[in-house]
Amino acid sequence: xxxxxxxxxxxxxxxxxxxxxxxxxxxxxxxxxxxxxxxxxxxxxxxxxxxxxxxxxxxxxxxxxxxxxxxxxxxxxxxxxxxxxxxxxxxxxxxxxxxxxxxxxxxxxxxxxxxxxxxxxxxxxxxxxxxxxxxxxxxxxxxxxxxxxxxxxxxxxxxxxxxxxxxxxxxxxxxxxxxxxxxxxxxxxxxxxxxxxxxxxxxxxxxxxxxxx
Amino acid sequence: xxxxxxxxxxxxxxxxxxxxxxxxxxxxxxxxxxxxxxxxxxxxxxxxxxxxxxxxxxxxxxxxxxxxxxxxxxxxxxxxxxxxxxxxxxxxxxxxxxxxxxxxxxxxxxxxxxxxxxxxxxxxxxxxxxxxxxxxxxxxxxxxxxxxxxxxxxxxxxxxxxxxxxxxxxxxxxxxxxxxxxxxxxxxxxxxxxxxxxxxxxxxxxxxxxxxxxxxxxxxxxxxxxxxxxxxxxxxxxxxxxxxxxxxxxxxxxxxxxxxxxxxxxxxxxxxxxxxxxxxxxxxxxxxxxxxxxxxxxxxxxxxxxxxxxxxxxxxxxxxxxxxxxxxxxxxxxxxxxxxxxxxxxxxxxxxxxxxxxxxxxxxxxxxxxxxxxxxxxxxxxxxxxxxxxxxxxxxxxxxxxxxxxxxxxxxxxxxxxxxxxxxxxxxxxxxxxxxxxxxxxxxxxxxxxxxxxxxxxxxxxxxxxxxxxxxxxxxxxxxxxxx
Numbered sequence: 001x002x003x004x005x006x007x008x009x010x011x012x013x014x015x016x017x018x019x020x021x022x023x024x025x026x027x028x029x030x031x032x033x034x035x036x037x038x039x040x041x042x043x044x045x046x047x048x049x050x051x052x053x054x055x056x057x058x059x060x061x062x063x064x065x066x067x068x069x070x071x072x073x074x075x076x077x078x079x080x081x082x083x084x085x086x087x088x089x090x091x092x093x094x095x096x097x098x099x100x101x102x103x104x105x106x107x108x109x110x111x112x113x114x115x116x117x118x119x120x121x122x123x124x125x126x127x128x129x130x131x132x133x134x135x136x137x138x139x140x141x142x143x144x145x146x147x148x149x150x151x152x153x154x155x156x157x158x159x160x161x162x163x164x165x166x167x168x169x170x171x172x173x174x175x176x177x178x179x180x181x182x183x184x185x186x187x188x189x190x191x192x193x194x195x196x197x198x199x200x201x202x203x204x205x206x207x208x209x210x211x212x213x
Numbered sequence: 214x215x216x217x218x219x220x221x222x223x224x225x226x227x228x229x230x231x232x233x234x235x236x237x238x239x240x241x242x243x244x245x246x247x248x249x250x251x252x253x254x255x256x257x258x259x260x261x262x263x264x265x266x267x268x269x270x271x272x273x274x275x276x277x278x279x280x281x282x283x284x285x286x287x288x289x290x291x292x293x294x295x296x297x298x299x300x301x302x303x304x305x306x307x308x309x310x311x312x313x314x315x316x317x318x319x320x321x322x323x324x325x326x327x328x329x330x331x332x333x334x335x336x337x338x339x340x341x342x343x344x345x346x347x348x349x350x351x352x353x354x355x356x357x358x359x360x361x362x363x364x365x366x367x368x369x370x371x372x373x374x375x376x377x378x379x380x381x382x383x384x385x386x387x388x389x390x391x392x393x394x395x396x397x398x399x400x401x402x403x404x405x406x407x408x409x410x411x412x413x414x415x416x417x418x419x420x421x422x423x424x425x426x427x428x429x430x431x432x433x434x435x436x437x438x439x440x441x442x443x444x445x446x447x448x449x450x451x452x453x454x455x456x457x458x459x460x461x462x463x464x465x466x467x468x469x470x471x472x473x474x475x476x477x478x479x480x481x482x483x484x485x486x487x488x489x490x491x492x493x494x495x496x497x498x499x500x501x502x503x504x505x506x507x508x509x510x511x512x513x514x515x516x517x518x519x520x521x522x523x524x525x526x527x528x529x530x531x532x533x534x535x536x537x538x539x540x541x542x543x544x545x546x547x548x549x550x551x552x553x554x555x556x557x558x559x560x561x562x563x564x565x566x567x568x569x570x571x572x573x574x575x576x577x578x579x580x581x582x583x584x585x586x587x588x589x590x591x592x593x594x595x596x597x598x599x600x601x602x603x604x605x606x607x608x609x610x611x612x613x614x615x616x617x618x619x620x621x622x623x624x625x626x627x628x629x630x631x632x633x634x635x636x637x638x639x640x641x642x643x644x645x646x647x648x649x650x651x652x653x654x655x656x657x658x659x660x661x662x663x664x665x666x667x668x669x670x671x672x673x674x675x676x677x678x679x680x681x682x683x684x685x686x687x688x689x690x691x692x693x694x695x696x697x
Contacts, residue, residue: 061623061624062628064623065623068623104620104622107622197647198644
């Protein structure tokens with residue numbers, strides 16, 4: 001691994017947000033491509049963070065800082081990509097379902113997914129089935145993620161899936177659901193593609209749904 | 214600038230008022246002066262008699278001026294040094310600094326691998342020391358047992374010889390009598406670099422016990438006199454049980470326990486004014502159904518808190534008690550009783566809290582209980598930190614930046630402070646699916662795993678070169694002595 005890629009990995013691990021743009025430009029100046037920087041610097045850094053997190057040596061705020069640091073590099077890289085070229089592993093449109101304002105879980109999953117190389121379209125909270133449908137049409141995500149904390153609002157996950165079916169879009173996307181009351185049985189019952197009980201598990205599931213693992 | 218602003222830097226409670234403490238103090242002086250104690254040691258009686266006590270055969274009456282004199286020379290703050298001078302492991306006795314560790318002399322031991330109860334063996338002392346050294350919330354080492362498979366007079370000598378190479382944390386040592394106390398002292402002095410160096414930086418504490426009610430044995434005072442003459446910090450700790458060997462009322466237990474401990478204080482301070490001295494007491498009730506000293510009783514914590522306040526009122530550090538249980542195994546009772554007494558000891562601020570790891574009413578030592586209580590002590594230490602109130606901690610700026618409906622997970626402020634959260638090592642906060650996937654382990658399972666991991670992988674810092682050979686020589690000389 002070249003020195004500069006190693007520095008980029010280290011900056012991701014340490015959450016050195018301030019140096020990231022400069023390091024990325026330096027790597028480009030050395031003639032490295034965006035893809036090489038992503039695969040040789042950013043992703044190994046985030047992989048290390050993932051291992052440390054699972055081992056209980058790094059914690060949520062630090063993982064998010066690393067993810068944000070990585071995003072700082074992506075911002076520099078994205079404008080340089082040729083038309084149609086992508087350096088993300090997938091696109092996820094996510095929101096908290098209609099009637100529910102609890103979004104900390106959704107935000108956490110979103111940021112962790114960003115750290116794993118996903119592009120996130122955050123639809124916010126209290127997102128109606130129609131708004132999910134519109135987002136799928138407009139943003140063309142690979143995955144739709146839905147979150148709910150309440151047993152009452154959880155039913156709107158099923159309604160959103162029904163709306164996607166009615167619009168003829170269900171087959172174009174994978175659907176992940178999550179939140180404290182959500183179980184695997186419930187996911188199956190409403191026709192979602194899966195659920196996960198924690199943010200890191202959600203990242204693993206998203207990768208699985210993208211055929212990456 | 215804020216002026217005359219009052220800060221509570223930490224969490225501590227107060228049980229007795231100054232008026233109540235003064236009343237107990239006066240009662241203790243009255244017991245020592247008017248009732249007196251039986252002192253089964255001629256030299257101790259001589260020392261007391263020559264300095265103003267009235268001696269009538271075994272009975273010694275100590276006038277209050279002698280007690281006050283002793284209290285005035287005993288220090289409230291001092292340091293017990295770690296074996297290798299590691300600053301992280303030094304114990305700085307002083308107001309508001311509780312430390313934790315195991316207790317001595319249980320006849321039985323829970324096997325650290327099988328969990329079966331058996332006799333305490335020679336090999337166990339080194340394991341206890343190793344685990345004490347590895348656990349971050351255990352500050353000093355004591356053996357949790359009486360070695361059963363060596364010469365009966367050499368249990369304490371072997372115990373220290375086994376523990377000293379396996380922990381650099383300060384050891385609280387006990388002995389049967391003068392000679393084995395001397396063995397221990399020689400080993401400690403060898404590592405300290407001579408008697409003079411030891412006096413500057415004492416690396417162990419000697420533990421002695423008077424009997425209740427109001428008696429001191431020949432041996433207990435031999436040990437005390439030996440330790441004092443050699444400038445070894447001392448613990449003099451009675452074990453009165455309310456309703457059995459002490460009155461059944463709480464204030465009566467405190468009064469008697471203090472009188473018993475202060476008799477030792479007076480002798481020690483007469484021999485060496487300024488000698489570090491821990492007032493002590495395992496103060497609890499006699500269970501009136503089973504006639505045992507209850508180690509898990511609420512009265513234990515209540516009495517220990519009262520004794521702590523009395524000690525601090527007169528300017529002495531206290532050897533207090535917690536982390537122990539009457540349960541015979543590592544179960545819910547052991548966790549509940551142990552954790553509550555650890556917590557209460559922390560909130561009352563007793564200086565050295567011992568008996569962490571006692572189960573079966575003090576009859577059995579358990580490293581499992583010690584490992585579990587390490588977690589309870591961490592929990593307690595976090596609560597003791599209290600709540601800091603400053604512009605930074607009020608965090609109005611970050612509340613502003615995040616605003617309604619946002620979140621704090623990615624804020625620099627969060628990054629600066631979230632590590633102040635206590636991080637459990639053994640408490641499970643996992644999601645139920647993940648917990649099941651990891652084997653549905655109970656706290657007991659996790660405690661056992663952690664214990665085995667320490668025993669199988671932890672390497673304590675080694676003794677300096679040459680010291681192990683000196684220790685072996687001291688032990689060999691002791692064997693020759695008892696063979697004669």
